[in-house]
Amino acid sequence: MGDVLWGRRNLVRETVEVFRENSEQSAVRAHDLQAAALAQFAAEFLGQKSGFDRFMDGLNRLPRPMLALGTLGLMGAAMLDPVWFAARMQGIALVPEPLWWLLGIVVSFYFGARAQAKSQAFQEGIARSLARVPRAVENLESLNALRQGADPVEKNETSDNPALADWHRDRRG
Structure with missing residues (x-):
C-alpha cells in the first residue's frame, strides 16, 4: 500500500530537505570537491617538467646547504692548514666594501623575508605582553x-x- 501512495519516493525526506540540507549528501559533495581539488593539484606535478624547470628547482635548493657546509669547511680548513686559511682570508680582506654591501643585500633578500616576518611577530608578542x-x-x-x-x-x-x-x-x- 505504501508503494501505491508514495511510489518509490520518500516524501518525508524530500519535504525536510526543503528546509534543511541533507547532511549525508553534503558530506558526499564536500568529499567530491576535496577529491577534485587534490586531483587538480596532483595534475600540476604529474606533467613532464622541462630541463630548465628541473635545473632551476635544483638550483633553488642549493644555497642553504652550501652556506652551512661551506662554513663547516672553512672551520675545518682553518684547523688543518692555518697558513693556507690565513692566505685566503687575506684575499677576502681585499674585497671592497661596496661588494660586501651587495652580498649582504642579496643574502638579506634571499633569507631575510622569513627572518623579518619572525622578528616582527616576536616583537608584536613582546608588545602585547608588555601591555598586560x-x-x-x-x-x-x-x-x-x-x-x-x-x-x-x-x-x-x-x-x-x-x-x-x-x-x-x-x-x-
Whole structure:
C-alpha cells in the first residue's frame, strides 16, 4: 500500500530537505570537491617538467646547504692548514666594501623575508605582553591585599568618584 501512495519516493525526506540540507549528501559533495581539488593539484606535478624547470628547482635548493657546509669547511680548513686559511682570508680582506654591501643585500633578500616576518611577530608578542603588565601588577597587588586580610579596593578611596569614597567610608562603618 505504501508503494501505491508514495511510489518509490520518500516524501518525508524530500519535504525536510526543503528546509534543511541533507547532511549525508553534503558530506558526499564536500568529499567530491576535496577529491577534485587534490586531483587538480596532483595534475600540476604529474606533467613532464622541462630541463630548465628541473635545473632551476635544483638550483633553488642549493644555497642553504652550501652556506652551512661551506662554513663547516672553512672551520675545518682553518684547523688543518692555518697558513693556507690565513692566505685566503687575506684575499677576502681585499674585497671592497661596496661588494660586501651587495652580498649582504642579496643574502638579506634571499633569507631575510622569513627572518623579518619572525622578528616582527616576536616583537608584536613582546608588545602585547608588555601591555598586560600594568593589569598583572594590579591583580598581584589585589591578591597580596587579600592574603594579608586587607580590602583590595582601599586604594580607590582617593579616587575622584565621590560615590565610591562614600561607599568605602560606609563599609568601614
